[in-house]
Amino acid sequence: MKLYDAMAPNPRRVRIFMAEKGIELPIEHLELMEGQSRKPEFMAKNSLGETPVLELDDGRYLTESIAICRYLEHLYPEPTRFGKPQKNKHSSKCGRAGWSS
Ligand SMILES: N[C@@H](CCC(=O)N[C@@H](CS)C(=O)NCC(=O)O)C(=O)O
Numbered sequence: 001m002k003l004y005d006a007m008a009p010n011p012r013r014v015r016i017f018m019a020e021k022g023i024e025l026p027i028e029h030l031e032l033m034e035g036q037s038r039k040p041e042f043m044a045k046n047s048l049g050e051t052p053v054l055e056l057d058d059g060r061y062l063t064e065s066i067a068i069c070r071y072l073e074h075l076y077p078e079p080t081r082f083g084k085p086q087k088n089k090h091s092s093k094c095g096r097a098g099w100s101s
Contacts, residue, residue: 001025001026001054001055001056001057002025002026002027002028002054002055003018003025003026003027003028003052003053003054003055003068004027004028004030004037004042004045004046004051004052004053004054004055005027005028005029005030005051005052006029006030006031006032006037006051006052007029007032008032008051010050010051010052010065011051011052011065013052013065013066013069014052014054014065014068014069014072017069017072017081018072020079020081021072021073021076021079021081023072023076030042030051032051037049037050037051045061045063046061046063048063050063052065052068054068054071054072069081069082070082
């Protein structure tokens with residue numbers, strides 16, 4: 001995997017998420033002010049010309065910061081940053097409130 005990164009808010013969200021989880025990946029930094037995300041080779045990865053982009057090992061690309069964070073959470077579940085499902089707690093609350101599940 002490889003992260004296409006830039007000095008901007010949405011790529012920063014992914015970088016912070018990775019730092020909190022201790023994930024290290026190859027990173028290619030793009031200079032947005034120089035139009036590097038609008039060059040044809042990058043537009044082929046994300047036709048919107050935006051960062052961040054996560055290149056997967058199978059050649060596909062994830063082009064939304066939250067989707068990238070969720071994908072990384074799936075690959076590296078600990079320490080969790082999205083929380084863990086509490087199925088039993090939820091269904092028992094529904095039961096008490098008269099909902100069926
Ligand atoms: N929905 C996208 C938005 C990404 C986005 O807006 N990226 C900006 C930086 S914060 C960008 O790369 N802009 C480059 C450009 O518009 O040329 C996400 O959250 O990943």
